[in-house]
Amino acid sequence: MKNPTPRQIALYSALFTAIVIFVLILATQLLTGRFNILEAFLVSLFIIPFTYALNRYLLNKFIYRKVKLIYKNIHERKRDPKLKQKLTLHDNILDEVEQEVMDWADDKAREIKELQEREKYRREFIGNVSHELKTPIFNIQGYLHTLIDGGLNDEKINLDYLYKAANNLDRLDQIVKDLEVISLLESGHLSMQMEKFDIHSLAKEVMESLELQAESNEVTLGFKKDSNKSALVIGDKQRIRQVLTNLINNALKYSRENGYCQLGFYDMDEYVLIEVSDNGIGIDQKHLPRLFERFYRVDKSRSRHEGGTGLGLAIVKHIIEAHGQTINVRSTPGVGSTFGFTLKKA
DSSP: OOSOOHHHHHHHHHHHHHHHHHHHHHHHHHHHTOOOHHHHHHHHHHHHHHHHHHHHHHIIIIIIHHHHHHHHHHHHHHTOGGGGSOOOTTSOHHHHHHHHHHHHHHHHHHHHHHHHHHHHHHHHHHHHHHHHHHHHHHHHHHHHHHHHTTGGGOTTTHHHHHHHHHHHHHHHHHHHHHHHHHHHHHHTOSOOOEEEEEHHHHHHHHHHHTHHHHHHTTEEEEEOTTOSSOOEEEEEHHHHHHHHHHHHHHHHHTOOTTEEEEEEEEEETTEEEEEEEEOSSOOOGGGGGGTTSTTOOSSHHHHHHHTOOSOHHHHHHHHHHHTTOOEEEEEETTTEEEEEEEEEEO
16 A cells, blocks of 8 residues: 555554454463463454554654654745645645655756756856957957057058947947847846837838848848738837848848848738748758857858847847747748748737
């Protein structure tokens, strides 16, 4: 029997004691030559309630008091409101304590695993931050020291180096701002200013602001078939503008010559699905699960050459999640990529 109750343990031990005494009395009678089985049975039967009561008392005093103390400590660790409930020996304490210990152990195992993952993530994050900050700082140091060492008087390089140092400072400033935005989004301190707006009109404004960059990259911006019409949604307009800007900007950076970047809007009952598609270089499947992590880069050398902070997609993900929605990506190397997210209809 698995985990018998205190009452069962006391009863079984009392019966066992009675049987032992019964056997001993019979053995004594045989040795003395006075055999009376009824007398032995009555004496044994008379002993059962006394041994039962004694066993219950001993179990309660020396064993189950300690078990209940363990049970209480586990509850205190868990801060369980059920701690106020009082356990008695009539409860199946062993089963309850066993379950509590198993649940507590499972919780602690999960906590340890989460802490290990967070520690790994923290180490990667610190390493990535230092690496991202080191590049512009190193460049700025190089340009300024060159100017200090006499380059300031050289008209061929002085302004050029000042411009390059300023560009690296701008990049440094953008990294810090992006980190601040992500920190606020993750902590929930950056509230969303929800309003009703036309996502098609907003997308058109974003594309117009990126027209020059699209022309220099020889990429055509436009809408997909049946998507060049109004679609009213509810969201933080300025944050969604940032999402569209980051996604379209990525499509332009990793495009091919004479490529395209198209936006599509699809009715999803209570939601509108917004997709940003391109026919660029695409992304290998192994990179997709980590694509929205901070500072994760598919092509590190090209990404830094393009001047990105490595935080754009992480910000996109957090903004969409702050709207209670999700973002996904599908991509094929050499074919292109499509980023899709939903917004609630107005």
